[in-house]
Every structure is written in structure tokens, then in C-alpha cells.
Amino acid sequence: MRTSLFIYLIFFLGVEALFGGSISGRVIDGKNGEEIPGATVAVAGTHKGTAANIDGEFYIGGLEPGVYALYCSFISYEPTEIPDVVVGEEDEVVVEIELYGTTYTIDEVSVVAQSSDNSDLAYLMDRKEALVAVQTIGTGELSRKGIGDALNAVANVPGVSLQEGSRNVFVRGLGDRYNATTLNGFPLPSEDPEHKNIALGFFSSDMIGSIDVSKVFNATNSGDVGGAHININTKKLNGNRELAFGISGGVNIMSVGEKILKPEGVNSFGISEDDHPDAYSFDYSNGLEPLNAGIPLNRSLNASYGKRFQTGAGIAPIDFYAVGTHSSDLSYYEERVRSITTGNEDPYQDQLGRKHGVRTNNLLLAGIDHNLGGKHSLAYSLLALHVTNSSFGSYEGRHSDRYQDSESYEGYYLRQQINENLLLSNQLLTEWKLSERTNLNVGMAWNKVRGKEPDRRENSLSRQPDDLYNFTGSNRQKRFFSELNSEDLNAKASLNFSLANNEDWSSTLVVGYTGRFQSDSFVSKEYNYDPYPGLFRLEYLNLDKLYNKENYLRGDFSLQEGVPNTYDVSKYLNSFYTELNLRPSHHLNLSAGLRADMTGIEVDYEVDHTAPGSVSLNKFYLLPSLNIRFDPDQNQSLRFGASRTYTLPQSKEISPYRYVNTGFASQGNVDLQPSVNYNADITWDYFPSATEIISLSAFYKDVSDPIARVEAGNSAGVLKYDNIADHANVAGIELEVRKNLFSHYMEGSSLQRLTLGLNSSYLYSRLLIDMVGTPAREAQLEGAAPFIANAELSYKIVNDDYTFLVSVIARHISDRVHTIGMLGFRDIVEQASTALDFTASYKLSTGFGVKLKASNLLNPSYVLSRERSSGEGTVILNEFKKGVDISLGLSYEF
Template sequence: MANQIQKYARLSIVIVFYVFVTQLSAQTGTIKGSVVDAKTNEPLIGASVLIEGTTLGAAADLDGNFEIHNIPAGTHTLVITYVAYKPEKKNGVAVTQNEETILKFALTPDEYALEEVEVVAQANRESENILLLEQKKSLVATQAVGARELSRKGIGNAEAAVTQVSGISKQEGVKNVFVRGLGDRYNATALNGFPIPSEDPEYKNINLGFFGTDIIQNISVNKAFSATNTGDAGGAVIDITSKQLFGDRALSIDVSGGINDSATNKNFLRQDGVDYFGFANSTRPTPGRYNFPNSLDPSEVKLPLNHSYGISLGNMFRLGENRNPLSFFVVATHSSDFSFTEEKVKNTTTDGTIFQDQTGDKYSRNIHQMILTNVDLELNKHHRLAYNFMLIHVNDQYVGDYYGYNSEKFQDSETYMGFYRRQQNNDNLLLTNQLNSKWKLRKGLEFNLGGSHNYVKGLEPDRRENYLSKVNETSYILTGSNRQKRFFSTLEENDFNIKSNIKYQLKNRFGNENSFIRLGYNGRFVNDDFEAVEYYFDALSGTFPIENLKLDDLYNQSNMDAGKFVMVEGDPNSYHVSKYIHSGYVDADYQLFKKLTANVGLKYDYVDMTVEHRVQHTAPGSESIVKNYFLPSVNMKYDLNDKNILRLGVSKTYTLPQSKEISPYQYVNISFVSQGDPQIKPSDNYNLDLKWEFYPSASELISLTGFYKHIKHPIARVDKGNSAGLLTYTNISDYATVAGMELEIRKNLLNVSNADHTKLNKLTAGFSASYTYSNLEVQIANTNPKNTQLEGAAPFLTNFDVSYQLQNQERVWMTSLVFNYFSKRIHTIGSRTFKDIIEEGVPTMDFVSSYKFNKHLSVKFKWMNVLNPSYKLTRKSSTTDDKVILNEFKKGQNLSLGVSYEL
């Protein structure tokens, strides 16, 4: 009986507790709404909405929306805050049980409120307005592109993003970008402030195209240098900030599909040995055996469709009595894109005589995966720990079939006509681990410490090259003289970085926090190993048709055992690089007068770089660069008034030659061979910038910049002028001069909203243009002195975009048109009596349109490369000035439709 009573008692307690909880929950309601800029109606991402006197609150998401649940019924006061905006307090907000209260807040920018940014505010740097405001407040001149702008313009990666910045362009066929006429070796790439190495031995910087916009919060471009920047840069330091969590939680799914109009109507050729995710079979054959894992014959894809999908998710936790925020955020994406180009490839002697004249069909595919993880912990609003992990895997592959005349390659054909098939894939992997910490030791004293490790593996596995010489219209023979090849190369790099500084607040007579002194140390420790081996095969006898060519029937173990051909494994070409850079610096910001603030710094770099190389048919060698650099910098900012600013920047930096540029290793491409030069020495760069900025509103800008650079011992790629088309690298002159102007305009042409900001009609435009003058006197062996421009320096660049946004409540339609143009520029500087190779000017245009049905569902249409222009490399004859087109192709138009769902 007692047990029965206890059982009923427990049941009664449960029922009472359930009724109590149910009743309690029934007495709560929800507040939801959005936070926008009062002038531009732009969503204020990460804005904080708190219920006064409680711990209840939320942060605005990517669209400025927020929701606060389980609010006790009654009347409350809301406090809305956002960095660099005036806070707002809303009294008398009524909450009714089981109902939603919908509000919209429009905050006004506070020109003087951009102080120290906490964790929630740090996540809002996707916004165009906040980036513009930070640019305005920064002492050192900088420019930035945020995720919102990238989305609006349909930009897919970091490379395309930075070309929207004035004075920056992309050279087709060359990885990475040119800044003020200075190419890859003069620039530096960072992720969250840490250096990132290259995946390709040909380049200093990692391919910016690897960084998809799914992981980018913003990209800053620093063309003016201070002591805190890397010393090895002369054009710009490009720093990619990875995405973080917005608000308390996030979950979104994106799927898209599309076509390249040139690829869809072809029986697309795809090489063997690469799986769906782009991982290549890089197994080398057993010595003396023909057991290559990959076929020589490509397969056909009937309908190549571009596609991508991705997911991002995150959550915020509150820890301990102080409710310290701990957030995690994960992004994972996969994409696959096909393209087809019809190419023309020519090469000439100095008098314009053509020795190569071929047409080619190039079938290309890019496969890409990214994983980004961010964990962020704030302690007591004074300390911060952040961990970032990133994996990027990219496979770029193509099959190229080239037909026509080549007197150097098809010497066993009476007419020098033939067929060449090249199958290449570059399988690249980057793993990055970063740990950053920020410690407020006491008021006015701050310590920052961080470290990173980058691991890069760059493979070019089983590149297949087969030459056939033409006998008659239907028959070809396999070309001799080692024209049947397979090639393997591997680059592995470990890159360790440490950075630390201590920052001490200085008092000034204005009583603000604009003055401080900072002492710091940065260390970089790089070890990389490169090895390449090539396999050569005899030409089998007989004639073969091109239309149904089956190379696997010719080159196999059976025919090798029968003595029909001999395989020779070449000696490995290799180099090992060790590079250690120790950097110490001191810099200070000080407000000299009410309107004048200065940054003065001195950086000391100790550089110890050694390249040990072993190249076929050459004795092993070793080259070292050991240098001490003292790098002063001065940056000054003068506020004419609250809308007009003058900036001055003066600095010294340097440029180290790259590992491959020092090693005499040769790399063979379709129309050229490149080889390093062990005699290269570093360049010294002297930089001067003068800039005027005018901010009509929080989202508008007009700026004009003048710049000048003096470069001692500039490094350039030159054409050595021989029949192999050999290119090399050298200190081409005693000095080079670069000068120019940059203009940037951002303007709201139409901006109309109703009283409660639920409807918006907005038209915006952006324009940038730059003119760059560069000059040097070529001083290299066997070449008469001549004046020319820097490699890749386009004299004129321009970008224009116009965007229209129509919003009604949660429904938003946005469309953008983006136009870019660069004038003709030098691709390769000619030596001996060769003229320079010129890349002709190209206009491009993209169209993007999106529609958001509600806060969850949206669609986006992209029409990229609308004009589909021809890309051309040309060179004039040394005797007649007749122009010869050395290379010409079109990339095709890309059309895609994507769907995004957010919870």
C-alpha cells in the first residue's frame, strides 16, 4: 500500500511539474525583426539586440534578422548596439504570450565610435559599410572587399575578388595577380594574418583561385606598408580573413548546376587516373616495368555539367558564470567545372619566320573541395583564443590535342606537320592550422601571440606527352628523339610561423586612445622539397590513324617485353629549400595634432635562404642568400574634416627570388620551356603613396591615389631567344621606375525606403580606374640595351559595376552587372633581337541576379564571361614590325543556377 502511495505521489509531482512548466512556457512570447543602416538600409550583420535587465538577446544574421524566444509576457526595454553605430534603446515593447512581436531598427553611423571590436563585432566584417568605415579610420591606407560585395557581384574566389580593387589585374595563363604592374614575386598572401606558401614551384604565392567565397569573410589589400607587414613585398600584402559564426547559430545548404557553352556541345575528353573528388593516382611504375596505373587514352564525357554543393553550420555556447562566448563554425564545399577552348599556338624566329603553327582543342576540368573550421573563445571580455583549420584540395586537369606545323618538334616529317597530345593534372593540397591569442594584461597593455603550420603537397602526376609526325592525310608515325614522355613531380613544403607583439597605450594631449607603441617579433621557417622524374619511350614503327588513335595498344608491357620499344627513366631533378626569416620591429602610432596622426616604424629582417639542387646533366649545386635588412616606414593621416582625409606612406621593402628561379631546373610547357638562374639576387623596393579620400556617406567613397616605386635590381622573366622557346629569370636592369594614379568611386544613385524600412528601392554603382607608368633599361647578355615596361604592367585598368536591389519585407531581388578591362601589357620581355611578347587588352563582363523568397530560401542565376573575348599573345617581327599572334583562345560563357536554403 505504501508503495502504491509513493507511486501516486511521484506521478502527482510529475503532473504538477508538467502543468507548471507548460503554464510557464505559455506565458512567454517572441520578439523578432531586423537591424539595418538608417541611411542605406544595408543589414547590420552581428548587431546585438538585448532585453535590458535580462540575459536574453540575439545577434543579427547575414540579412540583419534576429529572433529572441521565451521572453516573459509583459513590457520590456530593448537595447540595440552595433560597432561604429549609435546605440538605440526601445522602451515599452509589449510581449504577448504565444505571440510574435515584430520590430525593425534603423541605426545611425557614429563616425567616432570605431574603437576596440569584440568577438560579435569581429564577425560583421562581411558588410560593405563596416569595411568602408574601417578603411576610413585606419591610419595606414588599405582597401577591402567583403563577402556581401562578393555575393552581390557573383564573384567565386579570392583571385576574382582582388581584381575588383583599383590597380590590380589578372594575367591570363599566369597564376595570381599583378598589383600596380608588379607580379607574383612582388606580392605576399596571408590567411588571418599568417603567411601562406605556394602549391606550385613556379610561383611565390598560392593560387588565389583556390579560395572560394564560401570561406571568405573579407579580403584586405595593403599597398602601403608598415613595420607590421612582411618585408618581402613590393606590390601588396593580400590578407584573406576566413568566415566566422554570425549570431548564435547557423545552418545553410547551397546547391548549383550549370554549363560552359563551349564544352556542352563537345564529346568532352577526360584523362584517366583522377577520381570524382579530384584525387589523382600518382603511383610511379616499378623500375624496369611498364606498369603505369593510368591509361594513355582519354575517355569521353557526353554531357559535362558544372555543379557544386556546400554546407555551413555553427553554434554559440555560453560558458561559466560570466557566460563567456564559445563559438564554432564549419564550412564544407565541393565543386566541379568543365571548360573547352580552341587554341592557336605559334612561335617565330627573330625575323618573324614561323617555326610553330598549331591549332589545339583543350578540354579542362577543375575539381575543388574546401573545409574550414573556426573555434573562438572569449574570456571575460579581455582575452581571446581562436583556432582555425583549413583544408583546400584542388585538381586542375586538361587534355590538349594540337595539330599542325612545328619544325622543331616534328623533324622526322617531311612537311614538319604533326599531332601532339598533352594530358596534365595538377593535384594540390593545403592543410593549415592556426592558433591566435589576445591577452589584455591590464588597462593599456596588451599581448598578442600566435602560431601557424602550413603543409603543402603539390603533385603533377603522370603528365603524358605523345608526338606523332604526319606522313600523309590519313597516316602518322610516332615521333622519335624522346618525344614520347611521362612525367611525375612532387612538391612538399612545411611552413612554420610565429608572431608576437606587445602593445602599450600612450597618453597624448587629446585624452584619446589613438596613440600607442608596439614591439613585435615574427618568425618564418620554411623547408620544401621538390623532385621530378621523366620517362622516355622509343617510337614504335608503323603508321597510325589520328581519328581513332589507341596509344594503349602500342605502349604496354607486352610490346615492351617483345622489344618493340625501350623505356628509359631519367635521372631525378630535385631541389631542397630552407628559408628562415627572423623579423623584429618597433612601431608607434601617435596623434601629433588634432587632425594629424602618424605611424613610424622600423623593421629588421634577417634572411637565410639556401637552395640545394640536383639537375640532370648538371653537377649538384647550392646557392645561398644571407641578408640583413633595415626597413623604415612612415605613414601619416590628416583629417581635413569629418569626410575628407589625406594619407602619406613612405617605406622600404625587398623582394627575394623564388626557389625555382634560383635552381637551373627546366619545366616544359606547350609553347615554352622555363629555367632558373642561380645568379639572381634580391631586389630592393622604395615605395611612396599619397592618397585623398572623400566619404559622402557611410556607403559612398571617392578616392584618388598617386604612387611611385623605385626598384633596384628588378627580377623579370625573359625570352632567351632560342629554338626551344626557353624562358629564364634574371635581374634585368639596375633599376626600374613605376608610377601611376588610381581613382575609385562608390555611389548610391537611388536609395528610397519607406518609413519602417520594410521596403527598399536601391541602385548603386562602383567605378575604378588606374594608370601605371613603368620603365626600365634592359641590361642582359647578348641584348642591346633598350627601354621597356615591367612584365605584366598594364598601363590602363578599369572596373565598373552597377547593382539594383528591390526589397519588400523578406522578399529581395538583386541584380548586378560587372565590367572589367585591361589594356595591352608585356607578357615576356624579349632578349637578343626578339621583341617583347604582348598580351592584348581584354574586356570582360558578368551578369548576376538573385531572388530571396523569404529568410530561408533563395535562388541565384549567373551568366559569366558574357562577352567571351579572345585572349591573345602577340609579338612583332624584329625586321618588319609585322605582328604575329603567338597564342589565341576563348574561354566560353558559363551559365549556372543555384539554390540556397538557410535555417
């Protein structure tokens, strides 16, 4: 790793030689004047060339004086040649290239949509030609909508929604367990033992080239997926060179005038103190009193550098790209927290909480791409991602269990938590053209994840008469230390054979292998203290003056050190697949595949409430898939897909380890079984123009033995995992529209456009709960929103001097089940909400840009509610507002 970083540093500090002339300019659609990102521009007779950037601009440098011809091409456009371009010594010649659309059908079968540039235009063209539809979000859409990370980007896709407090998404009613997340096609381990996928919110827009969301499956996809395969493509060099800097600052209106607090033990870069105390001592690195987090200003810094290095005449160039970011966000809100039993009495928990949060994100991304002789290619990328979330919460009110030392059951609860996560990912991808008809793709990736929760501090006080408090007994003064370390080795190889390729018929055969070998090691330790004696007033309370080493040695309180809870997990996956792609005519494309997955999970655990043990789960799956695309004409496509997939339980879900998380504790189930998913999809796409689409989809899923986290019904309030039904049925429709309401191209390369984007989905889900102790009843899937709608209205002006863009984005999610009720409890429902965002940006041709963003303008209430078991009334369990975020950013591109 050190060697890699040193090489990248040398590249990053390299100085570009400013010798020779250059040709620059813009590639546009000759009919409507719209820029064409990704168009290839080459200098005839030389090895020099480039691809137009997101604004259709290109630059080719290092040219000796002379007369040249430019050759320009792009998919679905007629190629063109610009002759007699005269370049002098150190001259910069500017040209504008116009391309005109063509109507011929591309001969080769395209199975999955991919794109080398990041514009909406390019992705729509890729989607038009793809056999299996992939909905792609590029940097153009991320910038236009002001999207800051992968989590919020994916939430804009039809049929996808966020659940408040969740770190990942629900796709067609299926949550984290049923989805798969990859980086450049390679899977990543999760940093949290409670989840299957790494948190999407970790991936900021600074590192994202594009995001592909595949809701239809084929043999080349992962078999352990039922909702969607989400692939994050990292940024690459787009053009010959890039150097850019950006800075932004903002504020959340809920934080204005508030003193934001954070736990001691984490610095401004998110690096935490995690020293454990010696046995039965009070040697802690951190105190119990929270610290002032400073001015509640959200801030971000980023820099990117890219360079195409010419390696000599006749030798393909080497592309290098690097980006680094640092950001910090502060938040504050007040929330109401309640809980009820199956009876009709008042809530046994009713508290008002004040939640402070600080999030830091540090990112380094670097990559090298090299085309070897025009036939082979090699790409290496390094990603180092460091994200820390720290929070301080204080809750005051009634809780009959936690404040059992109080006659009124009133009390005060403090919780301080730090979650520090580090991801290192090394990836190597190669492509070899073995012959005119045979390609070999080989890749490897090694990932390492460390997720730490160091020194979580919890203190409870019970209210006594005269507004005095004492410390609650029964293990209510706690500190926790936990750490998860994962290593993940991935390998893949595929051979692509072109069996036939002519005007009337083409076919390809793909044979491949993917392997994944993962090891997880988790350890958690708990420390408990006796309650400190005496009565206190909250306004004078200082925890560090009471719970300290001096008072411990004096015997004012004692310390109990818990037995470490551990588990070690070994996972393996060996997959072999084959897929036959056929194009029997210009209007019809077929793909039939078969995947064989051999999976295994071995869990060794040792926990304080049961004897050491182990669990083994080994399964073999045959997974067929069929995909068909029929094109009635050049502007329409009709796609059908059918497949069989599966969903494995996670390692902690099949061990009896009890995991204590924020607000709940969960315990595994050794009898848990995998789910098997049957999927069917049909989609109609209509492309009125190169930048417009109308799409309508319908889908059906049958999930056998669906898995869910449910109420165990024990006195400790622990949740467990179970197969809650024999089958779950999910069906729905999705609509997507992108329409130019107004588009006007004027002389002087000026374009004005008003665009409307809409997508919505309706979903029906049903399962018959079949569990011991719970009356049989029908229920919806957890997190499955029956109705989701997203709308965007954007206005864009582009000319030679500047680009101006303004967008308004609205999102609506209907009522949905947050937690399925068991043992006499009714379902917990997340109530409907509507959000509104605004983004405006202005970019000068000189490279200077400014962006204004306002998020969550309606500031809706987030509400969880539960109907009483008698059916008489509803109780609000959780309610808060997140506040409006406003930010202003400046950038400069050289």
C-alpha cells in the same frame, strides 16, 4: 588532425535545445532605412548578445520569461536602448531598432582596417577610420558581383589585373613575385615550385569572410612585398546560429555539344593515381587514351553550420562555424598556337589546338571562437583544401622541332596533365588584455602543402605522305611524375601599449615579432619511350593498344628512365618591429615604424645535367615606414605613406634545376640577387554618405635589380631568371567611385537603391634592359597594364518579404607586355580585352534564394602577338575564346 575533425563532427551534429523565448528583428539606419550589418545587440542584465548579420537581422534565444531592455550600438552611430521588451515562455518577440549617425571623432588610433561583419557599409566605415587604407572585399560584394573565388575578387580592386593563364594577380604592375598572400594574417606556402604565392583561385567564395588588399605598407606588414599584401579572412559565425545549403548547376557555351575528355587516373573528387612504375618496366596505373568526362555540366554543392553555445551564466559563449563545399567545372575551347624566330620567315610553329579541362574543388573549413571573460579571446581554425585540375590537349599543324621526322614538319601532339594540390592549415590566435592599457596578441600556424603532377603524358606523331603518321623520335614520347611537399611553421607576438588616450591626445606603441620556418622538398622524374614502329591514321589510332606492357616485353619499344631531379630547401625569417602611432589632434594621425628582417634560404639540389650542389642566400634588411592621415572634416581623409621593402628570389630561381612546365621550361640562376623596393603613396578619400566613396590615389615605386623570367637564347628554348635592369620605375594614379544614383526608403521597411561603382587606373612603367647579348633598350614591366577600368551598376530592393538584387559588371584591360623580348626578339603583347558579367538574385524572408549568373557575355578573344624583329608586321602567337558561362543556383537558410 583526426582529433580536431572528430570534435568538429560532434559540434556539427549537435542539436540546439529549443527552450525559452527569443528576441529577433532588424537594425536599420533611422535616416535612410538601410540595414546596419554588424551592429551589436545585447540584453541588459544578462550575458546574452549578438551581432546583426549582413542583412541587419539578429536573433537572441534561450531567454526566460520576463521583461528585458535591449542595448544596441555600432561605430559612427549613437547607441540606443529599447526598454520593456516582454518575452513569454517559448515566445519569439520581433523588434526593429533604429540607429542615428553621430558626428564625434573616435579617439583611438586605428592602423589597419578590420571588420567583424562583411557588408560594404561596415568596410567603408572601417576604411574611413583606418590610418593605412586597406581595400576590403566582403561577402556582400562577392555575392552581388557573382564572384566565385579570391582570384577574381582581387582583380576587381583598383590597379589590379589578371593575366590570362596566370594563377595570381598583377598589382600596380608587379606580379606574383612582388606580392604576399596570407590566410587570417599567416603566410601560406605555394603548391607550385614556379610561384611564390599559393594560387588565389583555390579559395572559393564559400570560405571567404573578406579579403583585404593592402598596397601601402607599414612595419607590421611583411617586408617581402612590393605590390600588395593580400590577406584572406575565413568565414566566421555572424549571429547566434546558421544552417544553410546550396546547389548550383551551369554550362559553358563552348562545351555544349562537345565530348569533354580527361586523362585517366583522376576520379570525380579529384583524387589521382600516382603510382610510379618499377625500374625499366611498364607498370603504370593509367592508360594513354583519354576518358569521357561526362555531361559538360558545371555543378556545386555547399553546406554551412554555425552555433553559439551558451556555456553558463557569467561565462562567455563559444562560437562554432563550419562550411563544406564540392564543385566540378568542365571547359573546352580551341586555340591557335604560333612561334617565330628573330628572322622574318614564317612561324616555325603554327598549330590548332583543342583543350579540354576538368577542375574539382573540395573544401572543409571549421573554426572555434571563444571570448574568455570579456578580456581575452581565443580562436582556432582548420582549413582543408583539395583542388585538382586535369586537362587533355591535342594540337595539329606545323612544328619544325617537335616533328623533325616529317618532311613537311607537320604533326600531331597530345598532352595529358593532372595537377592535384592539397593544403592543410591549422591556426591558433589569442588576445590577452594584460591591463587597461596593455594588450598581448600571440598566434601560431602550421601549414602543409602537397602539389602533385602525376603521370603527365606527352606523345608526338609526325605526318607522312598520304595523311599517315608515325611516332616522332628523339625523346618525344614521355611521361613525367613530380611532387612538391612543403611544411610551414609561423609564429607571431605583439604587445600593444596605450601611452595616452584622452580627448586631445592619444598614442600607442606596438612591439612585435614574426617568425617563419619553411621546408620544401621537390622531386621530378621523367620516362622516355622509343617511337612505336609503323604508320597510322589518326582516326584509328589507339595509344593503349600500342604502348602497353605486352608490347614492351615483346620488344616493340624500349623505355629509358631518367635520373630524378630534386631539390630541398630550408627558409627562415625572423622579424622584429616597432611602430609608434600618434593622434595629436582630432584631425591628424601619425604612424612611424621600423622593421628588421633576417632572412635565409638554403638550397641543396641534384639534377641530371649538372653535379649536385648548393646555394645559400642570407640577407638582413632595415625597413622604415611612415604613414600620415589628415582629416579636414568628418567626411574627408588625406593619407600619405612611404616605405622600404624587398623581394627575395624563390628557391628554384637560384638553383640550376630545370623545371618543365606547360608550354615552357625554365632554369634557375645561382647569381640572382634580391630586389629592393621604395614606395610612396598619397590618397584622398571623400565619403558623401555611409555607403558612398570617392577616392583618388597616386603612387611611385623604385625597384632596384628587378627580377624577370627571360629568354636564355639556347637551342632548347629554355627560359631563365635574371636581374634584367639596375632599376625599374613605376608610377600611376587610381580612381574609385561608389555612388547611389537613386535611393528611396518607404514605409514598411522597403528600400530601393540604384548604385554605380567605378574604378580605374593609369600606370607608367619603365626599365632600361641591361643584359649580356641584348641591345640596351627601354621596356615596360612584364604584366603592367597601362590602363585598367572596372564598372558596376546594381539595383537592389529590400522589404519584409524579399530581397532582389541585379548587377552588371564590366572590365577593361589595355594592351600590355606579356613577356619582355630579349636577344633580338620583340616583346610579346597581350592585346586589350573587355569582359561583361551579369548577376541576379532573389531571396525570400523564408530563407529560400535563387541566383542567376552569366559570365564573360562578350566572349572576347584572348590574343598574344609579337612584332617581327624587322618591324615588318605582327604575328599572332596565341588566340582563343573561353566562352560564356551560365549558372543557376538555389539555396536555403534555416
